[in-house]
Amino acid sequence: MVTLLHLLDRWAFDELDRRAREQGWEVRRPAPLMRVYRNSNLGLCKHCLGEGFTRRGICHGCLGSGRGRP
């Protein structure tokens, strides 16, 4: 059964998901209307070790993503 939420999810994300997969990015769908895109070519951020935060707040090296160039 196709729900309205499912239709909205597809309308909002199908094109973005397609572009992300074309570039080799990982696409996760943790919940309807939510996506996590990850470039698998990036490793853990060396400033925050993947946490996304430091003692001073959001990591300025990765802008909170926890990912960075190895």
Ligand SMILES: [Zn+2]
């Ligand atoms: Zn970081």
